[in-house]
């Protein structure tokens with residue numbers, strides 16, 4: 001069979017012609033494909049850019065799951081806030097001003113917090129990064145103010161946080177400053193209490209990892225147009241983790257996509273706005289406290305030695321607790337100066353009372369005071385963990401400040417202010433002699449002289465059988481020593497003991513009256529609440545963790561932050577909400593008001609006397625008495641010194657919602673003999 005030969009004939013002319021025909025087709029095809037791809041790419045790019053340009057409205061309408069923290073350009077925010085003009089200011093806190101930003105594109109308004117990052121101070125920057133790092137954990141709760149975006153330049157000079165706008169600003173502002181009519185309705189207040197409790201419950205029980213807010217207070221509770229409460233300001237918040245306990249830091253990295261490119265600062269560049277945030281937890285998040293931002297809480301000095309009463313001198317005069325609530329600083333991060341601080345109450349201890357002094361030796365007295373009563377002090381005094389502030393400097397600052405405040409209040413022409421006794425002339429001579437005395441020295445001396453004089457008078461009266469014990473004494477017990485509250489009631493003989501406020505009140509009473517007489521604002525504090533600016537941002541200057549009056553005893557000064565710290569702060573907040581006043585406040589009324597100055601003490605005292613409802617704000621209408629008692633009882637449970645005894649936020653929510661039985665007061669606050677409270681069981685009878 002003949003084999004088949006391969007066709008090795010040369011290509012014909014028609015084949016070459018065919019190839020020439022297909023080449024243009026291939027070229028045309030690939031060109032078309034490239035074109036289509038280019039068009040697709042352009043469309044995608046356009047969409048992406050357009051979405052970023054219209055970020056504000058998009059962000060708001062998005063469900064929390066789709067939420068992503070965006071980067072805004074500085075110029076965009078500047079335009080939206082009318083160059084950060086005063087007219088757009090919503091308020092200010094310790095670390096910057098908050099502005100209302102109107103975005104023309106979406107017609108939406110947002111709140112823009114410009115962190116003060118002035119040279120040499122890191123606190124604002126730390127808060128900024130802390131908030132950003134936590135934002136991703138806070139997705140999904142309608143009870144947390146949403147952080148929608150941020151703006152920062154490479155050098156970290158312009159740090160801005162963008163939040164959803166809360167139309168009624170902070171609870172502090174609405175309740176204590178503006179005294180909004182809506183909040184005079186009990187149901188609204190109870191609703192707010194429940195909202196806040198649920199918000200904290202979300203942080204403690206629904207977030208993974210758990211978040212501890214660390215600064216629960218009225219200025220960090222924001223109210224929307226319907227007065228629904230949300231929790232804001234996570235600048236001091238922490239995630240609960242192993243790292244937290246070991247004190248490691250949390251750090252945030254902002255991935256800058258445009259690093260390669262020359263993004264001109266402040267040009268509203270689109271690329272600048274498309275950067276995303278990546279959070280990385282690396283080191284401990286220890287917020288160092290600088291003198292500028294520390295909240296002064298306590299001043300302690302040694303107790304007097306026995307037998308010093310008659311000759312009580314400034315040196316042996318013991319001031320055990322002095323609590324100062326700082327008001328709004330005039331600008332971001334300014335030092336809480338005398339002008340900007342609101343002293344609300346001062347409690348002090350003199351080892352000078354005959355009874356008390358005789359029990360204490362000079363050496364032991366300090367120990368005794370320290371071990372039992374100076375937990376406030378410890379907040380400020382816990383070693384060097386306060387960013388290098390020495391306790392002494394805080395003390396000195398407070399002393400000087402009080403001195404200057406008193407000096408300010410004293411009329412120049414009234415030389416009798418303190419020295420209305422026999423020794424007035426000698427004191428004034430002494431003052432002339434000693435012109436170089438520091439303010440804190442002169443006021444201490446003058447008070448102690450006045451004190452000694454009054455004590456002498458009282459002793460004379462006592463001898464004559466006239467009881468001179470003021471009712472104030474029974475009111476001003478220490479917060480950290482609840483048992484003493486009870487003791488006062490159980491053991492009437494103990495009432496005769498001079499307590500810690502004595503020397504201060506004795507020394508000041510007359511002068512306080514005159515000072516207070518000048519101020520009529522129901523809301524104003526003892527001396528310088530008048531100086532608190534009505535900006536809507538009245539708040540306390542934050543201390544390292546939390547704020548004076550609101551921070552739990554165990555959390556201050558570098559103590560381990562736990563959920564129970566938030567529970568404690570919630571307790572104070574609840575009392576503020578029910579009573580409609582600040583935790584420390586002396587109003588413009590006579591001395592009868594002074595005994596109520598310390599809200600926590602007062603609440604405990606009322607509980608012991610079975611008169612809890614006296615705490616309720618008189619301006620409230622439609623009061624549900626059992627709910628009010630429930631709130632105060634929960635607050636007192638939260639304020640127990642032992643964190644273990646405080647309820648969890650879950651339990652609190654259950655109590656507030658009626659899902660669990662109403663709680664009983666802690667034993668030490670229950671009236672003697674223990675009696676039930678007028679709760680109606682919320683559980684339906686079966």
Ligand SMILES: Nc1ncnc2c1ncn2[C@@H]1O[C@H](COP(=O)(O)OP(=O)(O)OP(=O)(O)O)[C@@H](O)[C@H]1O
Pocket residue numbers: 090091092093094095096097098111113145163164165166167168169170172173219220222232233536537538539540541542
């Ligand atoms: N999202 C917001 N919407 C509306 N107003 C706001 C918003 N955030 C803050 N504000 C207002 O700005 C004020 C200042 O808030 P900011 O969080 O800066 O400080 P603060 O919590 O009052 O004080 P501190 O810095 O001492 O904690 C608030 O009291 C509130 O009135």
